[in-house]
Amino acid sequence: MPAVTHKDPGTVDTGLATAAEKVSLLAGQRAAEADATRRLSPEVVAGIREAGFARHFVAAELGGTEGSFDELTRAVVAIGQECPATAWCASLSAYSARFASHLPAEGHRAIWGASPDVVIATALMPAGRATAVDGGWRLSGRWSYTSGIDFADWALVCGSVAGQDGPPQLRFFALPKGSYGVQETWDSIGMRATSSHTLTVDEVLVPAHLSYDRTDMLTGVNATSAVAAHNVPFQAVGGLTFIAPVVGAAVGALNATAAALTGRKRGQAAELAVVRASGRVDAARFLVAQNAGVLDGRLFTPEHMARNERNATYAAEAAVEAVGLLIKAAGTGGLGEGHALQRFWRDVTSAASHVALQYDTAARKNYSAVLLGPEV
Template sequence: MPQESTPSGSELVGRAAELRELIRSKVAWSQDNRRLHGDVVAAMSDAGVFAMRTPARYGGHESDARTVMDVLATLAEADGSTAWNAAVWSVGNWIASLFPDGVQDQVFERRGARVCAVLSPTASATPNEGGLVVNGRWPFTSGAGHSHWQCVMAMAPAPDGTPWPVMALVPMDQLGVVDDWHSAGLSATGSVTTVATDLFVPEERVLPLPEVLAGRYASRRNADSPVFSAPLVPTGCATFSGVAVGLATAARDTFLERLPDRKITYTDYAGQSDAPVTHLQVAEATVLLEETRFHARRVAGLVDRKGATGEVWKLEDRVLARVTLGRTFDLAKRSVAVLAEASGGSSLHRSVLIGRVHRDVQALNLHALMHPSTNYELYGRVLCGLEPNTSYL
């Protein structure tokens, strides 16, 4: 596949900014249909969003973590569901780039390929000649309807016979779908349940999760890439943080845009902007937004710096990435909540952005990887000299 010139990070962010008007124009349709509008997906593909974490030999950009985070934040300013799906596809494409090079040829032969992923092993796999037979279901498969492949997880026998989790790449047309995504937040992500029934997966499309978490990947051609040699979980932390930044930014900007025309009902203030409580709310939300950006940039910078220098990832670094992710989403939720409370009853209308942002950021704080309390506990355990109680590091 011929390679095009790689756009700079600022160029990709600029392209994402140009998509915001289209994204906003399709939000109502996407919310009603519980998935992204096809025009939005096509426009993101044309803008190179899905190429950010595709290897350069397939026409991808191999963008650094800061660029990916900034692009996703820009998209989230228009719509959280759009940015979340883009984040999932970024991580999914990155995961596909860990598999043997011949498998990557299959995945990325389609320009603009999109790989969704669920990292919970909610299925079982039994050995069969040349591979595994998989049976199970994966709830919360974001973007399934617009994906070409899915990275699924299942429990399979390890070489010693004990069970261990494995990752497998599966074409979407080999999976069933249960259309069960009816949610309060992130309602346009199409996070349905996918199903495998006696699905054979050849062994070259299977990777043991413990090997992946240890950084032992199967791709030879990507082995020296600072992007594709980074650890899985910190890469995900840096990626998803961008969505938090964009949502908190959208809430603050939307509040200020609406402010000149708003009053505080049942008070004598000529306008909401005259009230001292509004000054306190805007200040608090803005400071929380600035702290959200700091932590998102911190984890992206950590991934990029270690990728560039080849530094070893220590336990402390990996735990820091997790707690920084949790802190980012915690701060974003707090920032949005302050302004949502100050936005009055009109924000309950679906057409008002700040209400949707509030629901989306609450939904993301419930995600197992982002959940603030889980990440704070993990960080505290290690600070207290205990072993981490998870392998997802």
């Protein structure tokens, strides 16, 4: 059999960024409705799928596009300017395929054999327990904050394996729709339409080919795929999955404020606040783009990976500060229910609270590497 060749993700344009423009327009038109109903419309969900987010990191031999981190990041930021919840779900649908790539080859065929556009919802935190049985694992548990679970075709969850000596082994388990339940528990004031509900599993048998050791994902060593994006240490990716929608939301908030500050509303104090906010937004955009460049350039040194984690957490901090300044600039009018700015403010505040965007779980543990980091 001839060797499988893979694209260089740094040089291939899959068309995702262009397709995202159409999704952005539709998502912007439905953003207020999505916020009010706490769910994305079927048309927006279909738009995410048709644009190619789910297939972005899927192997070419399975119909995927093997795209780059840079192209994905630009597409997510663009959608985030119109509807951060849509951008969040688009980002996770892409990155979830990357996580699932660590499954055995038979698992790849089970998930993507019929279509590369399968949407996977991922619960990264270990919250369930599994027991080894003949042919696989018996799994039970509850996973909170599983974004996009109400329109996902598959779920990928992390659980601990019972009955072993020493620390419990952590594994990921892939579950087809219908083998798990969903409890609608997501009631955050921001990112309301991400459907980040609780996934429940009760004594489900997971075949061996639908599970892999969590260490494989953390180290980025993929025994079943040679695709570049499938062989990336988790630390290097850092919070890019989650910060790109936040940065898009901050850009959206800046645009909404600038459009609203006309006439007497545009005083010197308001202009100053917008300028200060724009600096923070630009800094966040630069740092996120820098992270994507590190991933596509495969610069997986301790210094680069530590900087990526720091960049994501700092970008989240800068975005929160920016929308706070914009709220002050817009005044009471910016907090009206019909004003887009208050939605962006709530979305940024909610999304920036994600554990992946906290200093305690990211850059702080890499103190020395950050200080002695790579040249900019």
